[in-house]
Amino acid sequence: MELLVASAIGVLTAAGIYLVLRLRTFPVILGMSLLTYAVNVFLFASGRLTIGAPPILSDDVTTYTDPLPQALVLTAIVISFGMTAVVVMISLGAYLGSDDDHVDDQPESTGSEASQ
């Protein structure tokens, strides 16, 4: 199971980074989503992988799963969801405004600021 989770995180991260490096709005946002999925699974796994164990104290159980990473993941999911919504809105605005979905500065389209 460790191998499966680890390779899943690895593949998600690699795909995310590849897409982010495409430098066009849509692939970059998809890549960012894949990266956040990867980091969510990674955070989840940081409390060790346990199957079928409860996170809450009770008398007749001897093995537990760590509840904290689950809380952390929940926070991270909510935040990344909001952030994705914001970046979609801003990049949509930028794309509709300038009719160009490049993330990096384009030398010909920025005119006098080409030197930057």
Next chain:
Amino acid sequence: MTHWIIMPIVLPAFLAPFIVLAARYHIGIQRVFSLAGVAALVVLSASLVWQVSDGSVLYYRLSDWAAPFGIVLVGDRLSTMMVLLTSVLALFVLLYAIGSGWDDRGRHFHALFQFQLMGILGAFLTGDLFNLFVFFEVLLIASYGLMIHAGGNERLRAGVQYVLFNLIGSTLFLFALGSIYAETGTLNMADLSNRVAMIGAEETVGIRIAAVLLLLVFAIKAALVPLHFWLPSSYAEAPAPVAALFAIMTKVGAYAIIRVYTMIFPPDLEATMGLHEVWLLPAALVSLAIGMIGVLAARKLDRLVAFSIIGSMGMVMVAISLFDPASIAAALYYIIHSTLAGAVLFLIADLVRTGRGNLDLTPQQPMIGTHMTAGMFFAGAIAMAGLPPLSGFLGKLLVLNASFEADLMVWVWAIVLGSSLVSVVGFARAGSVVFWKAHGTPVGEPVEGTGKPAALSYVAIGGLFALLVAHTVFAGKVHGYTTAIATELFDHKTYMSIVLETPGKLSDYKGGH
């Protein structure tokens, strides 16, 4: 237990939704509430500074759960000083935003401004690494809104780059936190400090990766070369008061580096030995050089100021990466100076924009209000370039003095002094083109959209200058205080014992279901 320490977070957190809900269509009421809130913040943070000035540590357990299980807020001299600096800066920036009318050029400026303050102040006060991440996100999401305030294509484009860069930074932050938690099982800073020291010498692989990842995240925030590419266009395109407030945001990164790398990964920790001298110091020196060369090469005034921010952050990071009490004290002194000077320069660049309509460094007809603006630019450039008599000079002197013992002392001195010269030339070139050569060009019709800056704008800039002068005049006192902070950072027994030994609420387990 006193509740005052959480007020700097709670106050803006309540004020912002109130402004959105109750005063959405009334810019006047928004201004009154926003200004009153920030003024109250200044008073609050001044009283926090006063409470801890004798070396005591303020401590707050949320819901009364004891550390390391609950989230804690900790106010020692370092964090309260940063809180005071933020709220004072915010007061003058807000005055400028109101005076220049920037807050009325889009919607929800004041609400976003308050959320931004909440994030920054929370990041300074928290004693928990995951909570630091959450406050980073709060300040970032507010800054996304502020950054594209008033709209415009160029600004949106720069905004997309800024948001994406910071999203990648946040993802990296989560990876770092995950590895730290996997290695140690805690995220409370004081608890981490104990547990990281206990990790055996042959098992440090994970924690070393986490330490470097965390340093990368903070270096992105501090705009350290080669992670600075987000800064020039986003700061240049952001509305001027927002850019001036962002002057404190790079310092949040510097603060986090100081806090985490004195407390959790101190310089004498074997696992992370060499991180500062081998990696951080050269990167900081390169930032300093690149920032000041950027000042010389910039073709627009706002880019020039943005690059001078990178340069001054390089200066701060040079001082931090020497990592001894003297250099941290110098870094803290310089942090205050560079925040104020950077903010002043962004506001002055906006005066130029108001007076002549653009920021190109080309000779044009004299702008409206040229004498006042030119005088202020002169003083601001002196402050940023680090010439006497203003505090930048003293800050540089302290950094140079602290680097005497360092191995790379020759490099530090050469680059600090060389980059000062370059920045003096850069600022002098910009000033002479914008202000002096203007008198040789023929006067035509006034450019459309220009006007005289409001009196309140001058008041705001004058107030920041007054702070810079006070920072110079009382340099001895301030440096004495930062020295006390630095000593406290390297000997954090009070902090640790207060956080870890104060008992909190006990959960009452009765067994069963």
